[in-house]
Amino acid sequence: MIIVNTQEHPWHEGMTVQVLLDEKGYIFRHIIVRVNGEYVAEEDWARRMIRDGDDVVVLHLTAGG
Amino acid sequence: MGRILKSYNYEPGKIFRGYTGKSLYINVGDLRIEEKEVTQLMKDKFIGGKGFDLYYLWKAVKPETQWNDPENEIVMSCGPLGGITQYSGTGKTLVAAISPMTDIPVDSNAGGYFGPLLKFSGWDALELQGKAEQEIVVFIDGNKGLIQIETAEGLAEDSHILAEELTRKYAEDEKDMVNVSVVSAGSAARHILYGMLNFSFYDPRRKTVRFKQAARGGLGTILLDKKIKALVVRFKGINPNLNDVADIGLINKIGVKYHKEMRDLDEKQNGMRKIGTANTILVMNKYDLLPTRNFQTGGDPEAVKISPQVFIENFLTQGIHDGCWYGCTMSCAKTADHFKLLTGPYKGECVTVDGPEYECVAGLGSNLGVFDPQAILEENFYCDTYGIDLISFATCIAFIMECYQRGQISQEDMGGLDLRFGNHEAVLELMHQMSRGEGFGPMAGLGIRKLKKVFAEKFGADPQLLQDIGMESKGLEYSEYCHKESLAQQGGFALTNKGPQHDEAWLIFMDMVNNQIPSFEEKAEALHYYPMFRTWFGLMGLCKLPWNDIVPADNHLTDIPARVPEHVQNYVDIFNGVTGMQIDKAELIRQSERVYNFQRVFNLRMGSGLRQHDKPPYRSMGPVSREEYESRQDLYDKQLREKQGLDPEKMNLDEKIAVTRKYREQQFELLTDAVYKRRGWTKQGVPTLEHLAELGMDLPEVVEVVKQYL
Numbered sequence: 001m002i003i004v005n006t007q008e009h010p011w012h013e014g015m016t017v018q019v020l021l022d023e024k025g026y027i028f029r030h031i032i033v034r035v036n037g038e039y040v041a042e043e044d045w046a047r048r049m050i051r052d053g054d055d056v057v058v059l060h061l062t063a064g065g
Numbered sequence: 066m067g068r069i070l071k072s073y074n075y076e077p078g079k080i081f082r083g084y085t086g087k088s089l090y091i092n093v094g095d096l097r098i099e100e101k102e103v104t105q106l107m108k109d110k111f112i113g114g115k116g117f118d119l120y121y122l123w124k125a126v127k128p129e130t131q132w133n134d135p136e137n138e139i140v141m142s143c144g145p146l147g148g149i150t151q152y153s154g155t156g157k158t159l160v161a162a163i164s165p166m167t168d169i170p171v172d173s174n175a176g177g178y179f180g181p182l183l184k185f186s187g188w189d190a191l192e193l194q195g196k197a198e199q200e201i202v203v204f205i206d207g208n209k210g211l212i213q214i215e216t217a218e219g220l221a222e223d224s225h226i227l228a229e230e231l232t233r234k235y236a237e238d239e240k241d242m243v244n245v246s247v248v249s250a251g252s253a254a255r256h257i258l259y260g261m262l263n264f265s266f267y268d269p270r271r272k273t274v275r276f277k278q279a280a281r282g283g284l285g286t287i288l289l290d291k292k293i294k295a296l297v298v299r300f301k302g303i304n305p306n307l308n309d310v311a312d313i314g315l316i317n318k319i320g321v322k323y324h325k326e327m328r329d330l331d332e333k334q335n336g337m338r339k340i341g342t343a344n345t346i347l348v349m350n351k352y353d354l355l356p357t358r359n360f361q362t363g364g365d366p367e368a369v370k371i372s373p374q375v376f377i378e379n380f381l382t383q384g385i386h387d388g389c390w391y392g393c394t395m396s397c398a399k400t401a402d403h404f405k406l407l408t409g410p411y412k413g414e415c416v417t418v419d420g421p422e423y424e425c426v427a428g429l430g431s432n433l434g435v436f437d438p439q440a441i442l443e444e445n446f447y448c449d450t451y452g453i454d455l456i457s458f459a460t461c462i463a464f465i466m467e468c469y470q471r472g473q474i475s476q477e478d479m480g481g482l483d484l485r486f487g488n489h490e491a492v493l494e495l496m497h498q499m500s501r502g503e504g505f506g507p508m509a510g511l512g513i514r515k516l517k518k519v520f521a522e523k524f525g526a527d528p529q530l531l532q533d534i535g536m537e538s539k540g541l542e543y544s545e546y547c548h549k550e551s552l553a554q555q556g557g558f559a560l561t562n563k564g565p566q567h568d569e570a571w572l573i574f575m576d577m578v579n580n581q582i583p584s585f586e587e588k589a590e591a592l593h594y595y596p597m598f599r600t601w602f603g604l605m606g607l608c609k610l611p612w613n614d615i616v617p618a619d620n621h622l623t624d625i626p627a628r629v630p631e632h633v634q635n636y637v638d639i640f641n642g643v644t645g646m647q648i649d650k651a652e653l654i655r656q657s658e659r660v661y662n663f664q665r666v667f668n669l670r671m672g673s674g675l676r677q678h679d680k681p682p683y684r685s686m687g688p689v690s691r692e693e694y695e696s697r698q699d700l701y702d703k704q705l706r707e708k709q710g711l712d713p714e715k716m717n718l719d720e721k722i723a724v725t726r727k728y729r730e731q732q733f734e735l736l737t738d739a740v741y742k743r744r745g746w747t748k749q750g751v752p753t754l755e756h757l758a759e760l761g762m763d764l765p766e767v768v769e770v771v772k773q774y775l
């Protein structure tokens with residue numbers, strides 16, 4: 001199990017940041033990802049692995065209007 | 066050619082540090098024209114823009130003033146930063162009046178050139194009072210120092226023709242057309258309460274007049290009720306320092322950095338330069354936020370048919386710099402050119418459609434069950450040229466459609482129109498009826514609050530159901546986000562001054578997706594900071610979009626990325642660079658708080674502005690119907706288990722709906738308590754005297770009103 005934006009989310013082998021974003025349906029382009037507090041740049045999403053127990057923050061910046 | 070009823074010559078006020086120091090008063094009833102001094106008190110407490118509008122409006126009206134009384138004013142002002150050309154989004158005009166929809170002050174903003182040209186013509190604000198005897202045009206020539214009131218005979222009704230006629234008439238030649246801006250409504254604004262104002266600017270590449278709108282709250286209805294067919298301003302000689310700013314070097318530097326950011330990052334971020342705000346349609350659909358069929362659900366598989374890509378590939382002209390004021394490199398004001406109309410009085414003509422913006426695609430599209438881009442653009446065009454507030458129209462017609470779907474009203478009640486979800490032919494016919502003042506048009510133009518009464522009294526509809534599904538608060542229709550799962554956004558719409566418009570706070574991601582503000586106190590802090598910050602744009606004459614629809618590449622390293630700290634600092638620096646004052650980020654918020662609290666007290670003065678007036682309909686908070694609950698049953702059942710400790714397996718559907726409702730309504734009350742406390746208001750929503758004193762907003766006339774409620 002991992003934490004994503006303070007909520008539990010099931011973890012599985014081979015989960016990268018990009019896989020997680022796809023699972024969550026996070027398609028907004030204007031987001032910031034941090035894994036255990038460490039910033040992950042967009043170009044690294046496909047290869048940055050997520051481990052069981054990680055705390056992930058996917059910050060969607062305010063938009064609209 | 067109109068007959069001149071009044072001519073007035075003036076010496077244009079010289080602009081110094083963002084202000085001309087003078088405002089213009091025109092009474093169209095007795096043709097009085099007066100110049101007023103902009104006082105230090107006005108600048109200190111009200112700053113400009115919406116602040117000046119509310120200041121003058123307060124003085125003009127009495128507590129019992131109705132929207133169509135002659136003393137009601139339309140006031141416009143563009144603020145001290147309005148018209149600078151070095152930064153993006155600096156050409157907004159703020160407009161205020163007592164609204165026919167809400168009976169309290171409404172403020173709305175528009176791009177286009179009118180506000181800056183008005184200022185460069187010598188006026189920090191314009192007040193229009195009275196009612197003309199016959200239809201008129203008010204013309205201001207800022208170069209000649211001339212104001213003329215003329216009769217309006219022979220002019221077209223609809224804005225796309227009227228503004229073109231007037232631009233040609235008042236420009237000295239073809240090249241001069243860019244120096245003319247027109248404010249007008251349109252034929253439907255005569256017959257409905259949510260008529261809006263078009264603000265024009267001439268596009269020399271397309272050789273056509275384009276529009277931005279001050280759309281909310283019925284301002285166009287008031288303009289025509291005053292028998293003002295149009296306002297026209299002409300000013301030639303735009304240059305980068307007409308505001309005579311205190312530190313032009315600073316402003317240039319900030320502007321250059323910002324424009325580079327825009328050039329390098331827009332493509333990677335929101336793509337504003339390709340499609341504008343409509344870039345978010347599929348995002349909203351994916352996150353269950355795209356209002357569909359009167360906000361019943363937050364998305365639909367058919368939304369792909371109205372995706373940004375569809376509009377970009379098939380309709381929108383690309384590769385042209387599309388700013389609605391000089392210097393805006395965000396340039397999001399896209400158009401569909403050579404668009405062939407299929408219905409209405411202009412059927413067969415090829416026109417330029419300004420838009421579509423997000424609210425248009427969501428409102429006239431998914432919320433009406435219309436997933437046809439051609440139909441949406443046609444609706445967009447007719448809303449604009451007829452002078453119809455697109456958001457109120459969309460939300461109101463979505464309500465009517467659901468009433469029809471649920472058997473609350475019949476086809477006969479709608480004059481034979483088959484207004485079922487998805488029937489865009491009927492939607493367009495309804496617009497044409499509004500334009501002609503025929504059939505069901507004028508009734509549908511009353512807006513949801515009045516229609517609830519009509520449907521219950523005349524057609525026997527269920528008042529409770531109408532109350533639950535009618536998406537209005539304070540009499541104004543909601544803008545286009547399905548926000549049931551964001552408590553903070555429920556507050557962002559209902560705990561507002563003018564009504565549920567997204568220009569106070571848009572907190573859905575922060576609340577519902579990021580879970581950044583879980584406690585009531587954190588939500589309340591966001592419902593303090595963001596509305597105040599957004600109010601500031603209205604004081605300055607600024608467009609909100611360049612603030613956070615693009616962010617610096619290193620924004621993620623900042624302490625609160627959602628606030629885009631570097632851009633907030635840009636605004637502080639630009640304000641100081643223009644005015645020569647020295648404010649900081651905290652004072653920026655205080656400037657807004659003063660005006661925000663003044664507006665709250667203004668609502669009180671007009672008999673509104675209390676807790677009871679801040680209530681949302683239940684559709685804003687949760688699932689009204691069985692189908693709505695069932696559409697997200699897993700989520701709602703989970704919430705019953707986790708938030709209320711209940712076992713959904715042991716409950717039937719109606720019980721689940723009822724306990725969900727009770728819980729959510731309680732949550733909203735707790736949120737209201739927290740927000741009022743944070744804003745320095747009593748439990749009834751009244752600003753306390755201590756808070757007003759601390760803000761320096763304890764003006765005698767303000768205190769006098771507040772005391773009646775303490």
Ligand code: SF4
Pocket residue numbers: 153154155156176387388389390393394395396397398608609610611
């Ligand atoms: S960002 Fe768009 S709406 Fe705002 S000023 Fe620029 S072009 Fe106009």
